[in-house]
Amino acid sequence: MNLEFFDANSFIGRPMNGIFKPAQSGRDLVIEMKKQNLSKAIVWHIFQYEGSPEKGNRMLAEQISGYSELYGCWTILPPQTDEIITQDFFEKMKENKIVALNAFPEWHRFVLNRVSFGEFFENLVERRIPLFLTMGRTCITWESLYNLMRDFPSLTCILCDIGIWGVDRFTWPLLEKFPNFYLETSLLSLEEGGLEATVKKFGSEKLVFGTGFPVRYPKAAILELVHADIPDNDKEAIASKNLERILREEKL
């Protein structure tokens, strides 16, 4: 079957190190997406994580402007330091085609909870702006993630790079309890039967497609989803429709 793919998990920019070949620019990523038959992507810049969220966010905005296939994901820090979150933050997001946010609390050394982000996250919940978190890159512990979701049970949260070892015992309670908690599939696909079991238990609406590019191979996640033992309409939902719905519900 022909699926339209909307990639929820890829980044641009050259990292400090790594064996993989990166997409240096927005243009490079679009070329790779065409090769892989991916229609759209939410993308961030590696410098947002490795160097400076503030400068990285600006680099990202420059790289995605002019490419209708690309939407941006900015990195946030606690509002108290005024480094990222300013009065006109949401207007700037809109101006720069930024549709989502991410955070790396362990790496950027802050606590992602109500104490640090109370009012701002209430705003995210109301506007239904998705927050991307990763279980890779020393981002967040499972305990902190559980506490965050308990603090903000209606938060739209998409968990990426869920790990090489199966993590259903961690993720399934979150899928069960929180209506706007989603999993990105690039490593869920890695687990034998993981995709099918999650769909059977929670429905396909809880999953969004991702490739993990440039660290991982897009064709891996594509082949797994195309031949997953689930109905075609579930595959369509995971491949692109769920993420499109999440973005349609967003009020920037």
Next chain:
Amino acid sequence: MNSLWEKFLEKGKVENCPVYDMHAHMGTYSRIYFPYGEFDSEKTKQRFDRSGIKLLIFCHHWTLFSPDIGNTANIETVRKLPEKLRAYCGVNPNYPEIIEKDVDEFEKYKDVFVGFKLLADYHGLPITHKNYAPAWRYANRKKLLVLLHTWGSSHYNGPQQIRKVAEKYPDARILMGHSCHGEWDEAVKVMKDFPNVYAELCAVVDDRGGLEKFLDKVGSKKIVFGTDWPWFNHHYYIGAVLDSGLSDEDAHNIFHRNAEKLLEKLIY
């Protein structure tokens, strides 16, 4: 781009490109929930048929993690689905008396075993330790496969330890499970130095770049396909291999030709 991608994308499998999974497991495991952990021969066969798995060679989790169960779990499982399964005889060096017994009885289970599996990082003794010697000697004499769990920088099963056993047992066919993950250049050197050492791809394709390096520096004839199934999904791994920029010839070598050669006199 290789032509196999379009074919796998269309049907999930390719008739003239069967897939041999040379690194797998079976059964439940305490630290992970596996949707396909409980063995069921019909369900397992169906899953294999979806991706064209011709043969899967495993070592049961319970064998590796319980000397009380040992290789019984391997024998029983293979005999439930012999057309699709073979096993590695699990070796735990902390129980040398069990190793000696298993080696003595190896011939009795020629329909089950194609070699040995060593999991030194978990069992806590390096692959060079004397307790493994009966298995190594037997593998060397019979030209059997020895699947090692290997990892970069490991003192139990890293590149330096592999060099020692590869030199001492030149007729044992050594598969470097995970290919010294992270120490890719050292894995390349070991493969170049020893004709009896092969790369195995489980966990290698979690990061783009390692497989490309092996293809460039060593060539596809020294690489076998493996997934740690049911930890990882066959289509995911097939897609990853086909996304590495390799040729059709390379893909055929990795998915089945190399395995067919290695298993030529070991399948009864």
